[in-house]
Amino acid sequence: MEIYNPSSQKRSRNPEMSIPAGVRIRGPMRPEFEKIFTRDALEFVAELERKFRPRVKYILKCREEQQARYDAGELPSFDPATKAIREGEWTCSSPPAAIADRRVEITGPVERKMIINALNCGAKMFMADFEDSLAPTWDNIISGQINLRDAVNRTITYEDKARNKTYKLNSKTAALLVRPRGWHLQESHIEIDGEPATGALIDFGFYFFHNHASYRAKHGGYGPFFYLPKMQHSREAAVWNAVFDHAEDVCGVPRGSIRGTVLIETLPAVFQMHEILYELREHSAGLNCGRWDYIFSFIKTVRAHPDRLLPDRVQVGMTQHFLKSYTELLIQTCHKRGVHAMGGMAAQIPIKDNPAANEAAAALVKADKLREVLAGHDGTWAAHPGLVPLVLEVFDQNMPKANQLHVKREDVNVTCADLLQMPKGTRTLEGLRLNTRVGVQYLAAWMTGTGSVPLYNLMEDAATAEISRVQNWQQIKYNAVLDGGLVPGMRVTKELFARVLDEELVRIEKEVGPAKFANGRYQEAAKLFAKQCTAPVLDDFLTLDAYRNIVTFAPTARM
Known part of the structure; x- marks a missing residue:
């Protein structure tokens, strides 16, 4: 049995790391990363x-x-x-x-x-x-x-x-x-x-x-x-x-x-x-x-x-x-x-x-x-x-x-x-709005490198954003009837969701400010969130589709 002893490793002074056969590092390298990639x-x-x-x-x-x-x-x-x-x-x-x-x-x-x-x-x-x-x-x-x-x-x-x-x-x-x-x-x-x-x-x-x-x-x-x-x-x-x-x-x-x-x-x-x-x-x-x-x-x-x-x-x-x-x-x-x-x-x-x-x-x-x-x-x-x-x-x-x-x-x-007992409660237009607002803002933060986001006095992460996404998808898929509101028996449709998304983007811009909204990835996040909420088949995870938006390859891979 071969035993590795990390305490015996010495940091290489060679600017080119020694990389084992079959291993390819495609991400951009920084000098301090060499400490990990022995x-x-x-x-x-x-x-x-x-x-x-x-x-x-x-x-x-x-x-x-x-x-x-x-x-x-x-x-x-x-x-x-x-x-x-x-x-x-x-x-x-x-x-x-x-x-x-x-x-x-x-x-x-x-x-x-x-x-x-x-x-x-x-x-x-x-x-x-x-x-x-x-x-x-x-x-x-x-x-x-x-x-x-x-x-x-x-x-x-x-x-x-x-x-x-x-x-x-x-x-x-x-x-x-x-x-x-x-x-x-x-x-x-x-x-x-x-x-x-x-x-x-x-x-x-x-x-x-x-x-x-x-x-x-x-x-x-x-x-x-x-x-x-x-x-x-x-x-x-x-x-x-x-x-x-x-x-x-x-x-x-x-x-x-x-x-x-x-x-x-x-x-x-x-x-x-x-x-x-x-x-x-x-x-x-x-x-x-x-x-x-x-x-x-x-x-x-x-x-x-x-x-x-x-x-x-x-x-x-x-x-x-x-x-x-x-x-x-x-x-x-x-x-x-x-x-x-x-x-x-x-x-x-x-x-x-x-x-x-x-x-x-x-x-x-x-x-x-x-x-x-x-x-x-x-x-x-x-x-x-x-x-x-x-x-x-x-x-x-x-x-x-x-x-x-x-x-x-x-x-x-x-x-x-x-x-498996179903939870009791109501489905409301405000619930659809909150799901949309949270989902878009979380995705925008995630795509700029932040995975834990304070929103409306709660700490949102991928798990809570996932609830927003799949709940929207479920309601759109089955044209769920909403409780309360100005229109009795209102159903959730793709058209209603599109209108809610547009209105919530306006609200988000007001809440975060025009400068942050313009410099963030809110519009991009809204398109991705809408795509996932209206997909014919539910994606397994929000982050699988979003991941391609944060991958960054170096011009030359290390191998």
Whole structure:
């Protein structure tokens, strides 16, 4: 077995990097990128790609076949073939001490200043994100790797010249977790044997290779720790487990050092939670309620069912029966298997210029987090450092121990019907307008390199923008009847949507100002958003079509 030792690497003084055969770097290079693209690191990532690319292609094909069955009228359900796993008495490996207490986790993109502020904010954990809150531009992805390496080594600083302020780490910081991209996303700027690399393997591979030794030295031999997004089936967890096994073996790391928390953020995955944990049982750190993506996936999964039109997204809260059932089943599943059951995102952000509105937003967050801790969650997410003290207070008052693994929730008995029950509420013209306004503004920001955007006192990311897109698509596809309004029985048509889009662009220009509107990519975003909302067949992800708008190839590739 060949063991790579990143601590022994020396930075090449050769202006031309040494690139392994079959590897082609098409993105523009900056001098500091050489620290990431060492030959050994490139060989490690290329080996991951070559070994696991066929399995990634297979699981994506399985997703297509699964969705075709749903489009033909089938609905998700528990798999009878894996009943023995669901009813078995096995458990996962115990949580390491470094992540035993996860009562508040903050999340955000792998931007330098964000990483420092998040690690310093008082949260127990920080999930640094290559996925929904990051626009995956070439510079964002590779700069993010540099930022994380500096954070692990505690050398990270940030100079804010405008404020004449230097940001650096406190003596005590949150533990770091990293979320790579989902299996469906490619990294077009790196090719392995003539094909674009898998974004998830790029993100995981470079981070693990450069940081595993330093990270484990600081956390009792365990880590690095990851969040794993967008899974739909346990076969996808099996691929991640094999990736972890391979990385540990190649780098001489004890088996089970890596731990991953799976986001249950697709409707099919909620029927596979025991199976997902079983596949990752040596490497599992639990499951998380990815509530926004879950709502998006609910709509996408039942897209061919015209009797399943959801109400306005603002009405689809966690007290709706299908969401309450999902969270309680997740808690019961995780605690039966001895791992954490993490709560969802508080998307509210502090409202500085309106004390009354800020107090109302804080009350919503407090109520949501109180619901989670009383239900048995072991921790939760916050989108903004300003919310961390409030959320900590709720969990400190109601969870005196490091976690609630002892709360088994044996009272929970969730059926397929519970998980598929339609949410109650109304569909309104204002809901259509809000979806359109949010979708266009998020896409415009994403295409200019920003993947996490404050809009209307909420932090929007790709998951929340996806709800806006698929809900618009669903209503246009089936000419949904709107409730209320000046015209009783108004239906959503392509013509109505086109009018709403034009009117909302005018509103956006007024809100952001003519100069920002002219210099942004709002018109381009509006065309792309309209294309996706009116497509005959729903695109799987908003970012797949949008990605081509942020790819930047260098005139000459490195190979």
